[in-house]
Amino acid sequence: MTLLIGATTIGLILALLAMGVYLSFRIFNFPDITADGSITLGAAVTAILISNHVDPGLATLAGFAGGVLAGMTTGLLHTKFKINGLLSGILVMTALYSVNLHVMGKSNVPLLNETTLATQAENLGMKWLHVAADSDLNVFGWTVGLRDAATLVAMLLLVGFLGMLLYLFFRTNLGTAMRATGDNPQMIRALGVSVDFIIILGLALSNGLIALSGSLLAQYQGFADVQMGIGMVVWGLASVIIGEALVGSSRIGLLITGAVIGSVLFRLLVAIALRWGLNPNDLKLITAGFVFVALVAPAFLRKLKPAATAKPSEA
Amino acid sequence: MLTIANITKTFNPGTPNEVRALRDVSLRLEAGSFLLIIGTNGSGKSTLLNAVAGTFLPDLGTLTLAGQNITRWAEHRRAKLIGRVFQNPFSGTAPNMSIAENLAMAARRGQPRGLGWALNHKLKAELRDRIRSLNMGLENRIDNAIGSLSGGQRQALTLLMASWLKPELLLLDEHTAALDPKSADQVIRLTHDIIQRDKLTTLMVTHSMQQAVHLGDRIVMMHRGQVLHDLQGAERARVRPEDLLKRFDDVRRREQLDSTVAEMLQRNYV
Numbered sequence: 354m355t356l357l358i359g360a361t362t363i364g365l366i367l368a369l370l371a372m373g374v375y376l377s378f379r380i381f382n383f384p385d386i387t388a389d390g391s392i393t394l395g396a397a398v399t400a401i402l403i404s405n406h407v408d409p410g411l412a413t414l415a416g417f418a419g420g421v422l423a424g425m426t427t428g429l430l431h432t433k434f435k436i437n438g439l440l441s442g443i444l445v446m447t448a449l450y451s452v453n454l455h456v457m458g459k460s461n462v463p464l465l466n467e468t469t470l471a472t473q474a475e476n477l478g479m480k481w482l483h484v485a486a487d488s489d490l491n492v493f494g495w496t497v498g499l500r501d502a503a504t505l506v507a508m509l510l511l512v513g514f515l516g517m518l519l520y521l522f523f524r525t526n527l528g529t530a531m532r533a534t535g536d537n538p539q540m541i542r543a544l545g546v547s548v549d550f551i552i553i554l555g556l557a558l559s560n561g562l563i564a565l566s567g568s569l570l571a572q573y574q575g576f577a578d579v580q581m582g583i584g585m586v587v588w589g590l591a592s593v594i595i596g597e598a599l600v601g602s603s604r605i606g607l608l609i610t611g612a613v614i615g616s617v618l619f620r621l622l623v624a625i626a627l628r629w630g631l632n633p634n635d636l637k638l639i640t641a642g643f644v645f646v647a648l649v650a651p652a653f654l655r656k657l658k659p660a661a662t663a664k665p666s667e668a
Numbered sequence: 669m670l671t672i673a674n675i676t677k678t679f680n681p682g683t684p685n686e687v688r689a690l691r692d693v694s695l696r697l698e699a700g701s702f703l704l705i706i707g708t709n710g711s712g713k714s715t716l717l718n719a720v721a722g723t724f725l726p727d728l729g730t731l732t733l734a735g736q737n738i739t740r741w742a743e744h745r746r747a748k749l750i751g752r753v754f755q756n757p758f759s760g761t762a763p764n765m766s767i768a769e770n771l772a773m774a775a776r777r778g779q780p781r782g783l784g785w786a787l788n789h790k791l792k793a794e795l796r797d798r799i800r801s802l803n804m805g806l807e808n809r810i811d812n813a814i815g816s817l818s819g820g821q822r823q824a825l826t827l828l829m830a831s832w833l834k835p836e837l838l839l840l841d842e843h844t845a846a847l848d849p850k851s852a853d854q855v856i857r858l859t860h861d862i863i864q865r866d867k868l869t870t871l872m873v874t875h876s877m878q879q880a881v882h883l884g885d886r887i888v889m890m891h892r893g894q895v896l897h898d899l900q901g902a903e904r905a906r907v908r909p910e911d912l913l914k915r916f917d918d919v920r921r922r923e924q925l926d927s928t929v930a931e932m933l934q935r936n937y938v
Binding site for chain 1: 759769777781
């Protein structure tokens, strides 16, 4: 049970990563690799601030701000200096590796005895439920650690809130302009929107969400590590693709929900696979293989169908 | 009022692909006038429109619109003054967004976009009214994605979007060329109605001599990046499609003469 709750909580934390990846990959069609660096940046900034006894809420916000700056840098490289989008991301990601080492001062910052958002959630749980620390709860017959339960509920609320906020943003004037920028840049430029500005803003938002995910992950698992970002873009993309397959719709609200569910589901699948004896070293290989299949399968299936059944709108 | 003064543009200068797309083009368009630009392929008519829209910056010359020097303005900044309809029906709308959302974005052309709701009941009611005036039955489908509509319907909507906030200048770049004849007719009638109703200053590029003769109050014929003929007033009123075709023939004959002379010179002297 603890395993499932842990996997779900990490899945929810990484749902923010999935939302960020959804924003850059799906809304803008921009393959933004910055994520690998910005998720670590979020973790690093938060960890170093918390270990210096800054309020965990503030430290988390600072982590988010770090991601915003990283995303803006990628956006500037791409729009102002006309560097290919993929390369802009790679440059910033590579530079962030050194930045993250400088921020942390070493390759790993432990948070085991610090006050984090996770311990604050536990304290709130203690207060509301009138139980002692480290006690176990009985939820529908299952025994659950208070800390695990409290973090899960807190993450559920936070991710739900941020997902809703993102959905509402996409229905504002600025948000619709952002979606149109990805859909048809020529059209939105002709309507007076600076495509460059929107791309910078979008990447800032996307990497902000991703850094927030890293910040929460560091607090949950109790450390920040300079290597923790490797392969995270692919991870987020896998979540987005699972979500799309699940909701099977192009409505924004459903797609955001799908990304969250996809992230949790993917994490659960991984946890179960590891329990069954999957070698952890193979995890990234399998994740990459999964995304490859998910990207290729739709076109392959379409080819298998006779041409006559193809929809004319897709021609 | 639009003033195009001595606009020159060379693409890929100094390379084998050098194209002198616009050569010292000057035109003055009075407020409320409707100018049609015709010309052979590669004559620079669409390039001139793009120069005004700001797709690229000219090498030389100045552009003045509504009393402001817009020569160095970026494309999105000019959009505050200019409404555009493109040749490709896919260019003017965002296919994966709804009809309502597309129109809502056009209703804020050139204005700052903040965190207010893109759509509200008042705006939806208004845009349903305006869409009803197209007589295409689209007013009940405003929540459908625009990508599901036909080229003609999309061009009609793009026209509605470009003119939603009355622009200082309307640019139409062969906006019926990619449509079937029936849709093209419908869009042309709509174009005529909207321009008449709002008295819009318009620059329209067309391939169709019929459109050139039946629309607008002035015809400019371009060739090799220059203005070859400028028909206004009584001369414009007399002109028939055959006259325009004859002028095209003249151009072609002169072109052939050019190449035969070049050949002859080459034979004799090189």
